[in-house]
Amino acid sequence: MDRTATLTKKETSGHESQLGLDTKADRLTDHVKTGVVSQAKGSAYIEQSNTKVVCSVFDPREIPRKSGYSVNGELYCEFKFAPFSCIQWRSHQPDAFEKECSLILRRSLEPAVCRHEFPNFQVDVYALVLENDGSALAAAITCAALALADASVPMYDLVVAATLGVHGDKKFMDPTVEEESLCNILPPDGRSRNHGIITAAFSPAHQQMSEFAQSGAMDIDCATSSIQLLREACESIYLLSQQCLLKGVTKMLKKKQKEIKLDLSSDRIAC
Amino acid sequence: MYNRGFRCDGRMRLDYRPMEVETDVVSHASGSARLRLANTDILVGVKTEIDTPYPERPREGKIEFFVDCSANATPAFEGRGGEELGTEISNSLATAYQSSQTFDLTALCILPGQQCWKLYIDILILECGGNLFDAVSLAVKAALHNTRVPKVKGACLDGGTVDLQLSDDPYDCCRLDVSDAPCLVTLCKIGDHCVVDPTAEEETCSSGSVVIAITEKSLVTSVFKTGVGSFHPQTLIDILKVGQTIGLSVNKALRAALLEEEQQGRKKECFGFLK
Numbered sequence: 074m075d076r077t078a079t080l081t082k083k084e085t086s087g088h089e090s091q092l093g094l095d096t097k098a099d100r101l102t103d104h105v106k107t108g109v110v111s112q113a114k115g116s117a118y119i120e121q122s123n124t125k126v127v128c129s130v131f132d133p134r135e136i137p138r139k140s141g142y143s144v145n146g147e148l149y150c151e152f153k154f155a156p157f158s159c160i161q162w163r164s165h166q167p168d169a170f171e172k173e174c175s176l177i178l179r180r181s182l183e184p185a186v187c188r189h190e191f192p193n194f195q196v197d198v199y200a201l202v203l204e205n206d207g208s209a210l211a212a213a214i215t216c217a218a219l220a221l222a223d224a225s226v227p228m229y230d231l232v233v234a235a236t237l238g239v240h241g242d243k244k245f246m247d248p249t250v251e252e253e254s255l256c257n258i259l260p261p262d263g264r265s266r267n268h269g270i271i272t273a274a275f276s277p278a279h280q281q282m283s284e285f286a287q288s289g290a291m292d293i294d295c296a297t298s299s300i301q302l303l304r305e306a307c308e309s310i311y312l313l314s315q316q317c318l319l320k321g322v323t324k325m326l327k328k329k330q331k332e333i334k335l336d337l338s339s340d341r342i343a344c
Numbered sequence: 345m346y347n348r349g350f351r352c353d354g355r356m357r358l359d360y361r362p363m364e365v366e367t368d369v370v371s372h373a374s375g376s377a378r379l380r381l382a383n384t385d386i387l388v389g390v391k392t393e394i395d396t397p398y399p400e401r402p403r404e405g406k407i408e409f410f411v412d413c414s415a416n417a418t419p420a421f422e423g424r425g426g427e428e429l430g431t432e433i434s435n436s437l438a439t440a441y442q443s444s445q446t447f448d449l450t451a452l453c454i455l456p457g458q459q460c461w462k463l464y465i466d467i468l469i470l471e472c473g474g475n476l477f478d479a480v481s482l483a484v485k486a487a488l489h490n491t492r493v494p495k496v497k498g499a500c501l502d503g504g505t506v507d508l509q510l511s512d513d514p515y516d517c518c519r520l521d522v523s524d525a526p527c528l529v530t531l532c533k534i535g536d537h538c539v540v541d542p543t544a545e546e547e548t549c550s551s552g553s554v555v556i557a558i559t560e561k562s563l564v565t566s567v568f569k570t571g572v573g574s575f576h577p578q579t580l581i582d583i584l585k586v587g588q589t590i591g592l593s594v595n596k597a598l599r600a601a602l603l604e605e606e607q608q609g610r611k612k613e614c615f616g617f618l619k
Contacts, residue, residue: 173435177568184552184574259444266445266563281574285554287567290443293588296564297581304577 105216105313107223107321115224117317119216121247123206128216130224133194146191150179150198152213158205160250174210181214181234181274181284187227196226207249208236214274214284215310222318230276231314232283235306237273237299239291241265244299246306256289267291271299275307351539351546358590360541365482365601366615367490375491379483381541383473386480388465388487392494394508395462397453405452406462407441409434411480417472426469432570433467433480440481440526440557440566447488447525454496458506461493474544477555481528482598488525489602492517526557526565527598529591531583533573538583540590554583558591560599 103121110116113129136147152174154163167175178200186196198221200213214234222228238248238256242265245252256270269289275282282304287296349357361382370376373389380386397404411433413426420426441447452461465487467480494517498509511517532542532553539546542553552573557566567584569575575583605612 169431169435169438172431173439176432176435180569180571183572188572257442268443269565271567276574279574280576282577282580283574284569285567285575285580286569287564288439288442290445290559290563290565293562293564293584296567297584300577300581 103310103313105219105317107219107317113220113224115220115222115226117216117219117223119212119219121208121212122249123204124209124212125203126200126209126212126216127203128198128200128213128220130217130220130226131197131199132224133191133196136193136195142193144192145188146186146193147188147195148179148183148186148198149195150175150182150200150217152178152200152202152210154202154205154209158202158209174213177210177272177284177286178214178217181232182217182221184281184283185218185228185230185232185276186221187229190227196221196224205250207251207253208247208272210234210272211236211247211274214272215314219314219317223321230278230281231311231318232274232276233307233310233314234272234274234284235303235310237271237303237306239267239269239271239289239295239299241267244302246302259290267295271296271303273300273303273307275304275311277308277311349537353543355541357537357539358586360594361543363482365486365598365605367486367602367605369614374493375487375489377483377486377490379479379486381473381475381479381482382543383471384475384479385469385471385473386476386483387468387470388480388483389468390487390491391464391466392491393462393464394454394459397457397460399457401449402457403453404449405460407447407449407452407465408462409437409441409465409467409484411437411467411469413469413472417469421469421472429476430469433476436477436528436555436557436566436568437465437481437484439568440528443563443565445524445563446559446565448521451521452493454508455499455506459499459508463488463491472544474547475530475541477528477530478541478594481526481557482594485522485525485527485598486602488520488522491520493520523599524559524561524563526559526563527591527594528555528557528566529587529594530555530570531587531590533575533579533583538586540586554580554587556584556587556591558588558595560592560595562588562592564588 106118109118110129114132115130118127156163198217200217202209211234218232238245238252240256241260259268269291271287274284364380367377369378370389374392375390378387411430413421413430415422495511497511500507530553531538532550534550552571554569
């Protein structure tokens, strides 16, 4: 609807020959939308190519199973794949991979949230992947940060995330599911021993990396050079997040203005 | 004093605390190791079981990590308190060992598509004195080095089910190749500098740490950040480079220690849990 912001990804054809970046012609548009779940305090929905993630944030509540007082609030994050989201059916119970992703999600968001503003309380963030076409965790991090902002949770900055897949000397930005499974295997011809997936979360306003999660096996130079690539990808997604949030806030202000006008006009009729 | 590179216990920023490792401490396990890193005490036991391989990977065995934060370590681990930390450590180990370059799972295959070995690696945290990730990964590497997998003498197909005959001789077994197994190195950021091997007190006053898994061949197999802080990209690059050099020396030191222990053979002094 009106609060949708769309970004057309520019072709990085200039870089292709240098870095072996693989861009697919059909991965051109990303859609982001806030305020999708009416029952939640704040929510956001993101679509990156075929990956669809929805995230809801709820009001702060008391930390369950805790008796002492904590000066900083806590973030409770849950990352879940819907049973029909992946190629194979996924169980309703979170498995080890989903628990790890929940942990990465929490670590990415914690540095950006002003936890001292809600001491002794816990803010719940639930991210659900409706369809997984690769890079679901990065999409969930971006979505969750927007949902937190939509829920008016005090934050230092918006967090955005991107994924990079490495296979031999090729690097894939925002890999699809097939590319991700390729990056988990060693290149067969033995030319290079690098392979893996890196998910990085970035806060562009403060130029801080809030999470860097790498798996697979690669040289240290490969890992350090990917930091720069991921940073650039995050900067472009950041613009999209900012636009989306701005649209959401202006829409809400216009709605409030209309309500105020209607109230005033109804008073005149009553008198 | 901290800015000049000294720490509370007199170490330099990149120094480890004294470490002691002993293998073959548990007789019922296929492999075991105990590692003491100052106040941190880790016990790892490896059990081998026969299992069916995953259908999409018929030539590979299986490996599973489980970390138990015992209430012996701190009262905070009572009941389910240590579960979150345990899951974090086991997930980080699983990610570090995921690549085929670190641990060759095809060595655990018995009959492709039918039977394979499954290694259950159980880690017990007996005492928590800071720097759990490093200690656990070193103990796991030592335990895997010590693991003896029984040799399969024969196999016959009996109406669809496979009947395996294992060797009767307890000394007739094969060893695992852990030359490429990674070691986790924790680099804790305190103020403007990062320190290696933080004590429990240093961990509480840091904003965040980066854990990097390095193999002997200088491959990075896992990187993740713990704690609530964030890093500037340049700081992260510097931390990764420091972590790589430290990781290589730690791997070498552990290898030398394990070889020395093996050379002592039957004459080796068993300390067990008394020291």
